[in-house]
Amino acid sequence: MSTSAQSQNPIAVPLIDLQAQRRRIGGEIDNAIQRVLDHGRYIMGPEVGELEESMSVFTGARNVISCSSGTDALLMALMAKGIGKGDAVFMPAFTFTATAEVVAVLGGTPVFVDVLEDTFNIDPISLEKAIPFAIESSLRPTAIICVDLFGQPADYQRITRIARTHDLFMIADAAQSFGGKLNGKRVGTFGEVTTTSFFPAKPFGCYGDGGAVLTDDDELAERLRSIRAHGKGNDKYDIVRIGVNGRLDTLQAAILLTKLAIFEDELGARQACAGIYHDRLSGIAQTPTLIKGASSAWAQYTIILKNRDVVRKRLGKAGISTAIYYPRPMSSQTAYRNFPVAPGGVPVAERLCRSVLSLPMHPYLEREVQEYVCEEVINSVSAVDLEN
Numbered sequence: 341m342s343t344s345a346q347s348q349n350p351i352a353v354p355l356i357d358l359q360a361q362r363r364r365i366g367g368e369i370d371n372a373i374q375r376v377l378d379h380g381r382y383i384m385g386p387e388v389g390e391l392e393e394s395m396s397v398f399t400g401a402r403n404v405i406s407c408s409s410g411t412d413a414l415l416m417a418l419m420a421k422g423i424g425k426g427d428a429v430f431m432p433a434f435t436f437t438a439t440a441e442v443v444a445v446l447g448g449t450p451v452f453v454d455v456l457e458d459t460f461n462i463d464p465i466s467l468e469k470a471i472p473f474a475i476e477s478s479l480r481p482t483a484i485i486c487v488d489l490f491g492q493p494a495d496y497q498r499i500t501r502i503a504r505t506h507d508l509f510m511i512a513d514a515a516q517s518f519g520g521k522l523n524g525k526r527v528g529t530f531g532e533v534t535t536t537s538f539f540p541a542k543p544f545g546c547y548g549d550g551g552a553v554l555t556d557d558d559e560l561a562e563r564l565r566s567i568r569a570h571g572k573g574n575d576k577y578d579i580v581r582i583g584v585n586g587r588l589d590t591l592q593a594a595i596l597l598t599k600l601a602i603f604e605d606e607l608g609a610r611q612a613c614a615g616i617y618h619d620r621l622s623g624i625a626q627t628p629t630l631i632k633g634a635s636s637a638w639a640q641y642t643i644i645l646k647n648r649d650v651v652r653k654r655l656g657k658a659g660i661s662t663a664i665y666y667p668r669p670m671s672s673q674t675a676y677r678n679f680p681v682a683p684g685g686v687p688v689a690e691r692l693c694r695s696v697l698s699l700p701m702h703p704y705l706e707r708e709v710q711e712y713v714c715e716e717v718i719n720s721v722s723a724v725d726l727e728n
């Protein structure tokens with residue numbers, strides 16, 4: 341069986357389309373780049389401070405410290421809290437490698453916690469079991485890294501309560517959720533520290549690597565600024581702590597400033613796409629659920645399917661790009677297999693790794709193209725169901 345679209349040369353539908361955004365604001369971005377080339381202040385030029393100020397206004401976070409990547413944002417946040425040997429840092433097993441990597445790099449111990457099937461975010465019950473388990477394993481429970489997977493803020497009300505009870509420092513890894521909201525507040529103020537990424541494919545991406553740390557804590561912000569610049573004190577050659585080279589390029593700041601002007605509009609377009617997916621696909625696959633009061637930045641639109649791999653292959657033949665975020669829980673990755681896992685394991689994360697599929701999602705996805713994607717998903721799922 342083949343649909344008419346399959347028998348013709350199928351149209352190619354990419355997962356994300358960065359060129360579509362360039363068609364809209366490419367000229368303005370090129371001008372912003374040219375301005376940096378003209379003033380030549382490539383390191384910590386004026387655009388860096390302007391971006392930090394604008395992101396502070398956008399999110400409501402008092403301090404924004406831009407940096408070299410989302411990974412370095414996490415690293416710097418942990419360094420600012422002195423996290424290292426003997427410290428247990430709790431995090432979901434269903435996340436991107438960077439979340440765990442930074443803890444291990446500093447000699448700390450990532451402790452993997454299960455996630456919730458409907459929101460993909462950290463499971464508070466699994467977290468509560470992991471804390472006494474870490475203590476029994478002679479670790480010091482120190483911090484939680486909450487990940488806002490695929491764009492939806494984690495359940496910060498519940499997680500914050502647990503964090504306070506156990507005196508845990510809370511980091512929100514908002515690499516995928518920048519622009520999202522919870523109870524009317526923007527992502528950026530939920531953790532004691534929030535980190536984000538400007539990797540090109542993220543909702544708020546630049547033309548290379550970049551990231552930021554956001555915090556309301558002025559003292560922590562000052563430490564972060566020092567860590568970003570090799571641990572400098574008041575004077576550049578007075579080194580008061582161990583730091584890194586963690587700066588964001590002026591060129592990237594200029595690009596991001598231009599993009600911030602249309603970001604809200606893009607978030608609306610992502611929201612509209614998510615709405616169409618939800619309407620068309622809810623009956624045929626498990627579509628994402630939002631917690632009460634949450635609005636997602638829709639970094640990904642991820643559905644859960646029984647016969648994921650077969651469906652994915654059929655979509656590929658129809659020219660539709662999809663992705664599997666993530667094929668393996670962190671706790672089963674070769675390099676991380678020996679780190680502790682919450683009692684009871686991470687069965688939900690394991691199940692999700694076998695059944696999730698991320699569909700094309702970006703603010704410039706045209707309506708007809710999206711209808712084609714939906715139709716092909718529905719056809720593929722029905723065809724596979726018939727075969728089984």
Ligand SMILES: *Cc1c(COP(=O)(O)O)cnc(C)c1O
Nearest residue numbers: 409410411436438515537538539
């Ligand atoms: C992308 C991502 C990061 C890392 O960001 P980079 O800018 O690529 O270093 C960290 N955490 C999560 C959840 C991510 O999706």
